[in-house]
Amino acid sequence: MTQTATKLAAEIRSGQVSSREVTEQLLERIAADTTVNAVVETRPEYAVRAAAVADELVAAGRETGPLHGVPMTIKEAFAVAGMHSTWGNRMFADAVLDWDATVADRLTAAGAIIVGKTNVHAMLADFGQTVNEVYGRTSNPIDPSLVPGGSSGGSAAALAAGLTYLEYGSDLVGSIRLPAAYCGVYGLKPTAGVVPLRGLQPPGEPLLELEFPSMSNVGPLATSAADLRTALRVTGGPAVPSAYSWQLRPPRHRRLADYRVGVVLDHPAARVSAEVGEVLSGLVDRIAASGATIVDGWPAGVDPVEQAEAFGIQVGTTMAAFGDSTESGDFGEVLAHERRRVELRATWQRYFDDIDVFLCPTSFTTAFPHDDRPFDQRTITTSYGEQRYDAQVFWIAHATLTGLPALSMPAGVTRAGLPVGAQVIGPWHEDDTAITFAELLD
Structure with a gap:
C-alpha cells in the first residue's frame, strides 16, 4: 500500500x-497482521457500511x-463512540465510550471512515x-525486534505497515x-492550541x-x-x-530554493549517532544544492540545555493542571516558569523574522531494541557508547516548550536500512510553512 490519503x-x-x-482490503490487511500489533480494535461492520454510503454519495x-471515503485509524486514547478507550490500563479494559473526540468528529465530517484504533503505551507514559x-507490545514493522516509539507507537507502526491510510495521535x-522518526513516516505536532484536545482523556464524561x-x-x-496538511485543515x-x-x-x-533554513545537527546533551548524522548531513547537502540558504547555529538567545530543562519543568506543570498532584508546585514558581516559556517563544519568533524553518534531528538515534528494564535503568547503544534513555527528549523539547509547529519527516535510511527522522520547526x-518545506523536500 503506497497510496496517500x-x-x-x-x-x-x-x-x-x-x-x-x-x-x-484494509480490514483484511489488519486482520492478517500477526507481528506488528499496531491496530488493536476495529469496527468492520460500521466501516463497510460507511464506505458503501460514501460510494453512493459519489x-x-x-x-x-477532503477525506471522502478514506479508511483510517486513530490513537486508542481518543474517545470514539462505540469503541474502547482503555489508555492501555487494565482498570479501564471494559470502558466503551458513547461520544466522539473533536478530532474524530471532524475527521468523520470530512469524509474519513475511522475503522479502528491503534495501540498506546500504558497511560501514554513512554516516548520510546x-x-x-x-x-501487549507494538513492534516496528521494519524490524519487530525494535521499538516503534511511543506513546503513539501504534499510530506510526500502522502507517509504516500499510495498515492505515492516515492516523491521528497526541x-x-x-x-x-x-x-514517526523511528518508523519512517511523517508526524506533525501543530502550533499549540490549534487543534482542540477535547476527547483526549481517560474514560469518563467529556471534560471541559x-x-x-x-x-x-x-x-x-x-x-x-x-x-498532514489535509488532516490539519479539517481538524484545526x-x-x-x-x-x-x-x-x-x-x-x-x-x-x-527560496527558503532560509536554520540548521543544527548535533549537541553534547544528546550526541547524534554516526549513522543518523550521516543521513542528516546528506539531507542538508541536498537542501543546499537546491539553492536554499543554510544558516548554521541555534537562534541568538537560546541556550538549548537550559531550554530542555525548562521543558521538563513545564511538563510537570502540565501534569499538575490535569490532576497529577505530585507534580504541583508553588504558584509563584509556576508563574515564573510560564513567563520564561513565553519569553523563549518570543526569542524564537524573532529568529523566524529572518529564518523560515529550523532543521534538527528528531532523535539522536534510530529505532532501538525493546527494553523492559525499569525506566531509569534503560540506555540506548550508539556509535559512541551508551546514551541515557531520556536523551530522546532533548531534540523534541524546544518546539513543545515554545508551542511552535514541528514535524518529523523521513530524511533517509542508514546503511542498515533503518529510518532517520529530520525535525522541521x-x-x-505557520504550520504550512514547515509542511510545505517538507513536501518540497520529498
Missing part, C-alpha cells in the same frame, strides 16, 4: 476506486469532503516504546514525532478544556507531508465552530 480521496471522488473495496454526484497490559513529550496553557497537542501522522480551529471554518496561513514560499501559527 489525499490522493486516495481524490480517486474515490472521481470514481476510479470504490471506498468499499479499499476499506475491505454516484449521486453529492458534495464530498509502546506496550501495555491490555493489548504529542506532549514527542509522542508523535519520535514514533482548560484555558490554562497546556503543552499537550494532538496532530496527524501520515505517509506524506500533503496528508476553535472547538465551537464547525469543520472547515478555520484556514491555515499560507506557506512563506513554494520553491525550496516552523514559526508560530
Whole structure:
C-alpha cells in the first residue's frame, strides 16, 4: 500500500476506486497482521457500511469532503463512540465510550471512515516504546525486534505497515514525532492550541478544556507531508465552530530554493549517532544544492540545555493542571516558569523574522531494541557508547516548550536500512510553512 490519503480521496471522488473495496482490503490487511500489533480494535461492520454510503454519495454526484471515503485509524486514547478507550490500563479494559473526540468528529465530517484504533503505551507514559497490559507490545514493522516509539507507537507502526491510510495521535513529550522518526513516516505536532484536545482523556464524561496553557497537542501522522496538511485543515480551529471554518496561513514560499533554513545537527546533551548524522548531513547537502540558504547555529538567545530543562519543568506543570498532584508546585514558581516559556517563544519568533524553518534531528538515534528494564535503568547503544534513555527528549523539547509547529519527516535510511527522522520547526501559527518545506523536500 503506497497510496496517500489525499490522493486516495481524490480517486474515490472521481470514481476510479470504490471506498468499499479499499476499506475491505484494509480490514483484511489488519486482520492478517500477526507481528506488528499496531491496530488493536476495529469496527468492520460500521466501516463497510460507511464506505458503501460514501460510494453512493459519489454516484449521486453529492458534495464530498477532503477525506471522502478514506479508511483510517486513530490513537486508542481518543474517545470514539462505540469503541474502547482503555489508555492501555487494565482498570479501564471494559470502558466503551458513547461520544466522539473533536478530532474524530471532524475527521468523520470530512469524509474519513475511522475503522479502528491503534495501540498506546500504558497511560501514554513512554516516548520510546509502546506496550501495555491490555493489548501487549507494538513492534516496528521494519524490524519487530525494535521499538516503534511511543506513546503513539501504534499510530506510526500502522502507517509504516500499510495498515492505515492516515492516523491521528497526541504529542506532549514527542509522542508523535519520535514514533514517526523511528518508523519512517511523517508526524506533525501543530502550533499549540490549534487543534482542540477535547476527547483526549481517560474514560469518563467529556471534560471541559482548560484555558490554562497546556503543552499537550494532538496532530496527524501520515505517509506524506500533503496528508498532514489535509488532516490539519479539517481538524484545526476553535472547538465551537464547525469543520472547515478555520484556514491555515499560507506557506512563506513554494520553491525550496527560496527558503532560509536554520540548521543544527548535533549537541553534547544528546550526541547524534554516526549513522543518523550521516543521513542528516546528506539531507542538508541536498537542501543546499537546491539553492536554499543554510544558516548554521541555534537562534541568538537560546541556550538549548537550559531550554530542555525548562521543558521538563513545564511538563510537570502540565501534569499538575490535569490532576497529577505530585507534580504541583508553588504558584509563584509556576508563574515564573510560564513567563520564561513565553519569553523563549518570543526569542524564537524573532529568529523566524529572518529564518523560515529550523532543521534538527528528531532523535539522536534510530529505532532501538525493546527494553523492559525499569525506566531509569534503560540506555540506548550508539556509535559512541551508551546514551541515557531520556536523551530522546532533548531534540523534541524546544518546539513543545515554545508551542511552535514541528514535524518529523523521513530524511533517509542508514546503511542498515533503518529510518532517520529530520525535525522541521516552523514559526508560530505557520504550520504550512514547515509542511510545505517538507513536501518540497520529498
